[in-house]
Amino acid sequence: MNVKLYQIKVSIYAAVDGGLDGLVRSMHVIRKAPVIFHEMAVVDAGVTKEVSLTVSGEERDVRWLVKKIEKLVDVLEVSVNEIPEEVSRIKVVV
Amino acid sequence: MMYVADALLKAMEEVGLKDVFGIPGSANLGLYEKIPDHDVNVILMRHEQGAAHAADAYGRVKRKVPGVAFATSGPGATNLVTGIATAYMDSAPMIAITGQVPTTVMGRDAFQETDVVGVTMPITKHNFLVRKPEQIPWFVKAAKIIAVTHRPGPVLLDIPRNFWNVEIEYYMPSDEEILKAFIPGYTPNPPPPDMQKVAMAAKLLAEAESPVILVGGGVWWSGATQEVLNLAEILMAPVVTTLMGKTAVPADHPLVLGHAGMHGRPEANYALYHADVVLAVGTRFSDRTVGNFEEFKKGKKIIHIDIDASEIGKNIEPEVGIVGDAKEIVRLIGERVLEILKGPRKDELPIIKKAKEFAEYAWNELLKERGRGLKPWKVLKIVREELPKHAIVTTGVGGHQMWAALHYKVLEAGTYITSGGLGTMGFGFPAAIGAKVAAPERPVLDIDGDGSFLMTSQNLAVLTQYNINVGVLIFDNGSLQLIRQWQDLFFGKRRVGENLAYLPDFVKMAESFGVAGVRPESYEEMREAIRRIANGESLIIDYIVDPDIMVMPMVPPGKVIAPENIILTPEQAKGIRV
Numbered sequence: 001m002n003v004k005l006y007q008i009k010v011s012i013y014a015a016v017d018g019g020l021d022g023l024v025r026s027m028h029v030i031r032k033a034p035v036i037f038h039e040m041a042v043v044d045a046g047v048t049k050e051v052s053l054t055v056s057g058e059e060r061d062v063r064w065l066v067k068k069i070e071k072l073v074d075v076l077e078v079s080v081n082e083i084p085e086e087v088s089r090i091k092v093v094v
Numbered sequence: 095m096m097y098v099a100d101a102l103l104k105a106m107e108e109v110g111l112k113d114v115f116g117i118p119g120s121a122n123l124g125l126y127e128k129i130p131d132h133d134v135n136v137i138l139m140r141h142e143q144g145a146a147h148a149a150d151a152y153g154r155v156k157r158k159v160p161g162v163a164f165a166t167s168g169p170g171a172t173n174l175v176t177g178i179a180t181a182y183m184d185s186a187p188m189i190a191i192t193g194q195v196p197t198t199v200m201g202r203d204a205f206q207e208t209d210v211v212g213v214t215m216p217i218t219k220h221n222f223l224v225r226k227p228e229q230i231p232w233f234v235k236a237a238k239i240i241a242v243t244h245r246p247g248p249v250l251l252d253i254p255r256n257f258w259n260v261e262i263e264y265y266m267p268s269d270e271e272i273l274k275a276f277i278p279g280y281t282p283n284p285p286p287p288d289m290q291k292v293a294m295a296a297k298l299l300a301e302a303e304s305p306v307i308l309v310g311g312g313v314w315w316s317g318a319t320q321e322v323l324n325l326a327e328i329l330m331a332p333v334v335t336t337l338m339g340k341t342a343v344p345a346d347h348p349l350v351l352g353h354a355g356m357h358g359r360p361e362a363n364y365a366l367y368h369a370d371v372v373l374a375v376g377t378r379f380s381d382r383t384v385g386n387f388e389e390f391k392k393g394k395k396i397i398h399i400d401i402d403a404s405e406i407g408k409n410i411e412p413e414v415g416i417v418g419d420a421k422e423i424v425r426l427i428g429e430r431v432l433e434i435l436k437g438p439r440k441d442e443l444p445i446i447k448k449a450k451e452f453a454e455y456a457w458n459e460l461l462k463e464r465g466r467g468l469k470p471w472k473v474l475k476i477v478r479e480e481l482p483k484h485a486i487v488t489t490g491v492g493g494h495q496m497w498a499a500l501h502y503k504v505l506e507a508g509t510y511i512t513s514g515g516l517g518t519m520g521f522g523f524p525a526a527i528g529a530k531v532a533a534p535e536r537p538v539l540d541i542d543g544d545g546s547f548l549m550t551s552q553n554l555a556v557l558t559q560y561n562i563n564v565g566v567l568i569f570d571n572g573s574l575q576l577i578r579q580w581q582d583l584f585f586g587k588r589r590v591g592e593n594l595a596y597l598p599d600f601v602k603m604a605e606s607f608g609v610a611g612v613r614p615e616s617y618e619e620m621r622e623a624i625r626r627i628a629n630g631e632s633l634i635i636d637y638i639v640d641p642d643i644m645v646m647p648m649v650p651p652g653k654v655i656a657p658e659n660i661i662l663t664p665e666q667a668k669g670i671r672v
Binding site for chain 1: 408
């Protein structure tokens with residue numbers, strides 16, 4: 001098990017429905033993924049909602065989750081970065 | 095200016111959505127009121143689940159035109175859910191359009207209010223709650239684009255009932271406008287294939303001793319049948335299919351060994367298990383196909399082609415994963431393999447002979463006379479002999495489905511419709527109705543079980559009301575056959591909840607709906623009955639099956655599809671617990 005902490009950033013198109021549906025749709029994907037969900041922040045950026053998520057899990061599973069989110073119709077962009085544990089206040093527990 | 099109800103129907107006409115299966119209710123009566131003014135054909139199904147299955151099957155036949163299901167809010171909408179999930183799991187294009195309570199009371203537990211957008215988020219490719227009535231044509235066109243492009247799937251539109259009489263300026267946007275301004279996060283076309291990976295895949299296949307092509311449902315959606323067969327002929331390698339891929343390749347092709355999996359054909363399981371390189375095309379590597387992922391992967395290299403990037407590596411990590419359109423990628427791989435081999439091979443690879451030798455031994459055991467009455471494999475042989483190649487067969491879910499998968503040969507791509515992913519009992523009959531509406535010139539037969547057929551059999555009325563000629567072959571063994579089989583084999587023979595006591599007389603039941611019914615007692619009578627369906631007649635065939643005839647072969651759940659795990663007789667299951 002090589003569990004690490006990751007930050008996933010998701011840009012959701014909000015011009016048609018305000019972005020809440022896209023956010024919930026993303027949550028439906030995340031809740032079934034083999035990762036641990038830690039925290040989330042959402043910022044209103046006009047036509048998009050910018051979501052920042054922190055999850056921990058194996059890299060393979062996190063990358064798969066990103067692909068699942070990426071294919072949602074209302075998602076414009078997804079990126080993922082590993083968060084070095086020394087700079088995070090969240091401790092990864094295996 | 096026009097009313098939203100008219101705008102919706104006009105938009106449907108413009109994008110080619112002319113066949114609808116549904117049930118009216120208070121939240122969509124404003125829509126139904128306008129139907130007579132439009133070129134939209136609405137069929138009253140007798141339960142919304144059936145409407146969804148019919149729309150799903152319609153899309154599976156048409157491929158680029160989704161079927162449409164209408165339902166009212168609340169229970170109408172929730173009754174669609176199983177059908178939507180079925181379409182989602184099998185990547186079938188359909189559009190569900192539900193009425194919703196008025197915006198003035200939304201969220202306040204109004205009469206027949208359900209948040210169907212919330213309910214169906216995890217089981218739709220996309221869904222929309224319409225908030226701006228003037229955007230109705232945008233929603234309709236977006237729904238169609240999303241449903242049929244890339245990896246197909248169901249889309250739901252939920253429309254508040256106070257919108258139907260709102261007057262709007264009708265404007266139908268272009269596809270480009272939709273993709274730019276309405277769904278900019280959606281990419282309808284798959285990415286171009288990675289040519290480096292194509293070259294790697296070709297090299298692996300050309301150098302393999304025992305390559306096998308595993309065909310999934312994606313081959314049908316992509317229209318890649320010919321490309322797959324061409325590649326197989328270049329390599330002289332076997333083709334095996336998943337349950338969903340059964341419809342994608344003709345079973346009478348000499349390199350096609352049939353479907354693999356829990357109830358797969360022995361030759362297909364043998365070849366797939368013993369392959370050193372597997373080219374998997376348009377399949378998600380279901381546990382029902384390979385049994386045990388880790389065991390299956392041992393000693394083989396996998397090349398996985400899928401239009402959906404999230405499928406690559408989901409269940410099995412491939413050596414080469416190529417995202418894109420199966421038709422194009424398989425064609426490109428075929429060209430490269432041809433270059434490497436300097437021409438097509440002349441002789442079949444030895445793995446085919448070995449697979450067939452194993453199968454000969456297995457089939458000798460499997461086709462021994464057992465049980466009373468007409469044997470399923472002989473009946474299905476008659477079905478194939480009597481139906482024309484282009485006839486469409488649907489199935490329910492259960493023992494009959496596995497018998498059909500084993501013994502009914504698909505001779506033309508796209509003619510076999512089954513619920514593979516969700517395994518939805520009750521799918522077969524309404525699916526047959528949807529298929530017949532999509533292809534009225536073709537005979538359609540639902541191969542069903544007594545338990546499965548009962549779940550949606552109220553739609554018999556639809557056949558008579560709309561003169562839709564569909565046949566049903568009911569495997570009537572008075573039990574939930576696969577449940578009984580699992581209980582007998584793996585759960586200490588403790589039969590609980592499998593006995594379908596007090597079944598109706600299916601012949602009289604059919605007749606009470608105005609449909610003819612027969613109960614054949616000989617193979618000749620069965621042949622005559624199937625012939626009537628082949629000639630376009632509606633007919634319910636009550637086929638009495640001995641419930642003690644188990645569906646064999648079988649690989650116990652959780653076990654890899656290795657020859658040593660294939661159970662040919664019930665005695666071989668002794669001691670296995672799952």
